[in-house]
Structure formats: C-alpha cells, structure tokens
Amino acid sequence: MEIIETDILVIGGGAAGCMASIAAKNKNPELDVTLLEKTCVKRGGSVGRGMDHLNYVVVPGIGTLREYIDFFNVMTEKILDQNLIYILGKESFNLLKKLENWGVIFPKDEKGNYLVRGKFFVEMRGDLKSILFQKVLSHGVKVIERTMATSLLTQGNRVVGATALNVRSGEFFVYKAKATVLTAGSAARFGLPKTGYLFGTFDCPSCAGDGYSLAFRAGAELMNMECTRKMFMIKDFAGPAYSFLHYGCHLINALGERFMERYGGKEEPSYLTLWAMWREMSEGRAPIYMRFSHLPDEVLERIMNGMFTVERPTIKEFFSSRGIDLKRDDVEITLSGPVLCGGHGFSGLVINEKAETSLVGLYAAGDVVALGGCLPGALIFGEIAGRNAAKYASSVPMPEIDKKQIESERNRVFMPLESKGDIPPRLLEFKLRRIINEYIDSPKSERKLKTALYYISRFKKDLLRLKADDPHQLMRALEVHFILDCAEMSALASLARQESRWGIFHYRIDYPSRDDRNWQKFLILKLDKKTKKIQILTKPAPIKLKRGVLE
Secondary structure, three states: OEEEEEEEEEEEEOOHHHHHHHHHHOOOOOEEEEEEEOOOOOOOOOOOOOEEEEOOOOOOOOOOOOHHHHHHHHHHHHEEEEHHHHHHHHHHHHHHHHHHOOOEEOOOOOOOOOEEOOOOOOEOEHHHHHHHHHHHHHOOOOEEEOOEEEEEEOOOOEEEEEEEEEOOOOEEEEEEEEEEEEOOOOOOOOOOOOOOOOOOOOOOOOOOHHHHHHHHHHHHOOEEOOOOOEEEOOOOOOEHHHHOOOOOOEOOOOOOOOOOHHHHOOOOOOOOHHHHHHHHHOOOOOOOOEEOOOOOHHHHHHHHHHHHHHHHHHHHHHHHHHHHOOOOOOOEEEEOOEEEOOOOOOOEEOOOOOOOOOOOOOOEOHHEEEEOOOHHHHHHHHHHHHHHHHHOOOOOOOOOOHHHHHHHHHHHHHHHOOOOOOEOOHHHHHHHHHHHHHHHHOOEEEHHHHHHHHHHHHHHHHHHHHHHHHHOHHHHHHHHHHHHHHHHHHHHHHHHHOOOOOOHEOOOOEEOOOOOOOOEEEEEEEEEOOEEEEEEEEOOOOEEOOHHHHH
16 A cells, blocks of 8 residues: 655546646646546546537627526526636636637637537537646646545545545555545436446446545535436437537427427427427337438538537447438437436535635535536636645645544455455446436435435445455446445435426426425535434525626
8 A cells, every 4th residue: 555645636537637737737836736537537537539519608799797697597597606607607718718729629600700509609629638638748747547536535624635546456545635626527327328238328437426425425515416417318329419409400209290399498408308308208209309401511511520520429430330311310319317417417516616615625626516517617617626726735734644544445445356245346336226217316206215215225235245356346346336325315315305496307296396485595415424424404595696796
C-alpha cells in the first residue's frame, strides 16, 4: 500500500475533471495536481469525443440572460439554485470563445453568425476531449489512469484525500490531498436497458454512480435523487436521439400519426415530449419513430456533419449496417432505462457558487452535481472548482490521515477477491438494476418504493457474497456497491417527495399532481456517519437571485 501526497486530487477525467485540473494549475502552477481516472482521460467521460452542439449558451443578439434563467426555471420547475444558473448563463459565451480559441470549431453561416438551434444550442465540431487532454498534459497535471477511487478519506467534516484501486494491477493506493475535486460523473448504470445489456446505457457506461456513492459515504449532502431521468435513445443503439429534434424531425407512432398534437406540444426535447412518448408506448401505439424525409438537403447535411462525425461516429456505421437512409427511412427510437444525472437531469451533490460541497475541502462539478447544465455546466463549474480548490490548497497544510479508515477500506475493497463468495458481480448488478426498473422507476407508489427498499436490504447482505477473480472483476464488485447506494438514496427520496414532478422523472400514482404549495423544496439526503442512518432534509426552493445580479 502506497501513500501519495498531492496538493489537489481530481477524481474523474471527464470534461469537468479536465477543466478543473487545468484551472487549478492556472491559478497556482506550483501546486501538485493529480487527475485520477477509472478508464482513460483522452476518451473518458460522457463526451468521449465531443458533441455536435454546445447546449445552453447565451449568444449575444439571440438570447438574453433573463430568458436563459426563465428557460431553466421551466425545465427544472424551479427546483434549482438560481445563482448557479445565473453563473452558467453569464459565463456560457465566454466558455464558447475559450473553446474556440483552443481549437474547437463552431460553424458559422455566410454572414459569420454562429449556427444556433432554438435559442441556446450552438452547433459544435472538433474532437473536444482530445483538445482538453492535451491541455491537461501541457499544464503539467499528473494523470493516473485505470485507477478508480473507492472512498473519500475524512477528518471530521473535512475531506483529506481518497483511496484508490488500479483495476489492471490490483494495487491499492492512498492519496493524501489538501483539496479534492469530485468529477466522477453520473449513475448511467442505474436502471436496466430494455436490451438487458449492462453497458447499453445512454451515458458513459463506466459511470456507475461512483461519485454519488463516494460523496454520500463521506457525509456530503445530495439532492433530487428522486429525479429518475429517462432519455431519448435510438433503438438498439446506446446513443442519443434528442439532438435530432432540434433539426425539425417529426415524431411518428405505429399508426403513422404525429402524436405530439394529441398532447398539445411541439416536437422538441422536453418533459412533455418524453411524457407523450411514454404514453404512446404504454397505450400500445409503439414503435415510435423519428422522420427525417421532409427535411431539406442542407439540414440533413448538417446532421451528418455533426452527429455522424463528432459526437457518435458509430451512429453512421449503425445506420449503414441496417440499410437506413435518412432521406427515405424512419428511425425507431425508445426511452432509456432510468438514470441519475446532474447534467442531463438534476440529481447529485449540493454545491454553492464556488463549487464547494457541504464538506470542507471537497469541490465538485459535472454530472455528479445537481445542476442541469450539461456540457457548459461541467466545463464552467469544473473551472470554478479547480480555481477555488487551488486557492484553498494554497492556504492550508497537508492534512493527517486516519490509518484505521485506510485499513477498514482496504479490507472492504479486497473482500470479494479474498473471500469464498459465490455471486459474480454481473449477476448481482443485473438483479439490482432489474429491481430499480420495477420498483423505483416511474410510475412510482408507496408500495413499490417500500418493496424496493426491502430488496435493497437483502442485496446489502448479498454484497458479502460477491466473488471476484481478478482486479477487473473487483472493480465490477465495487461498482455494485455504488449502484446499491444510489438505489437506496433514490428510493428514499422518491418515497419522501409526496407529489409528481418533472413529467415521467418522478410520477407517483398515489400523488399524481404537482404540489408547489407543499413541495416547492429541495429534498436533501445526508448520511449521519455516527448513526449510519440517512437523514432526509428539505430546504425552500428556488433560492432567489442575489439582489442586483441582473441589473
């Protein structure tokens, strides 16, 4: 067991982690910054290459900051911190210009204007992740790959580092750090896809709720864990479909009807669209399709230049293997299994304007944070987290660490490798995620959620029976722990919020209406480390903008 000292430890090498590392070195080049990633930084995270658009940007002359905040209020139904959204909107165009200066391409029309879909979605090209990775290396950040964090080390209410496992060699490491930045992504492996394939997720399949569980076990506050989000998916392809709606695609049911008219909505990424798809599928009018044939050739070319080359090049290969021609054929779509995500959804750690969590010395950004800011949120608050972590690390001495914590964690980590367990991780993960689909996903009810908690209590005992034969399987076993923590938090939060909200993300048949009078609140979960009991707290929402910020 090796103990490594570093000024700042960044856990998670996605877009937010890269930006946090860069910002920390920019703030104080003398600091030692270590970036810890379970996979590889160049292709890790939710945007392994990039995206075909930079969502949620206030482009001067097209959108305003007030419209931006109002847009988020509608999208989140005001369960958000208005000050965080204000920061996102204020910094979003500066972020675009910074990325453009780094080599990311933002196409323009013949007049030199950015190509904007709707009001806040700017088309984007280029290998964003490779660009971020090169920036990380050029700033002298220490990059440690194929190594997963297994726990956060604490000293009272302060985070002082982390333990980690190399998933190739099986080596166990201890990182002692003045400041820690958590950017470990979403819980993409939460509910089970219809295919039953464990890694057929909408989001990055290496994201098993690591960050949520690490922070939860350390005593940090998390909120909106009841927001079990579903996403547009291309049928049999683990990739997004919602982006296509920005181009003017039509949604068609099995009867050939443009069914959104039935619900009084438009064909656009929204709660209503997801609700309508869910209703059509539940009432037997599936399959659901996207239709492209009516789109002009120049729009189809923009789609192919974006989605086919930047975000998911494998979409092109998938369509080709199926003989799909967008000018002629409809494309079948479906809904993903439920996920917990702070970027595309609102589940995750509670942070303030400085990206500080409720624990001293712990900062967070990206999909692990309850923000809803997608890629700009990850990059903007990644930079804020790195900058403030550097400021904090420059002012405090290297902390001491509790060797009892380390030894206890080491015993937990290696138990599946050293014990005589009889359950392979993939089997317990499959059973757990099937239970999440059946009892935690919408439509929810008190009976279903209590049934979920009954199964979760059984699965906790089954953790002692997990068996791993090598470091890779050991990683999978630890991921089951992460998923189980997320399932328990989501079930408890869903049970506590006695209303329906966010469309199908939290729909309770026993409380079918939205209740702003009693439930316009943040619902916060926190583990009491002394009693080992989960506390459920509420705080009024929305947190109003500070006086004068829009003046």
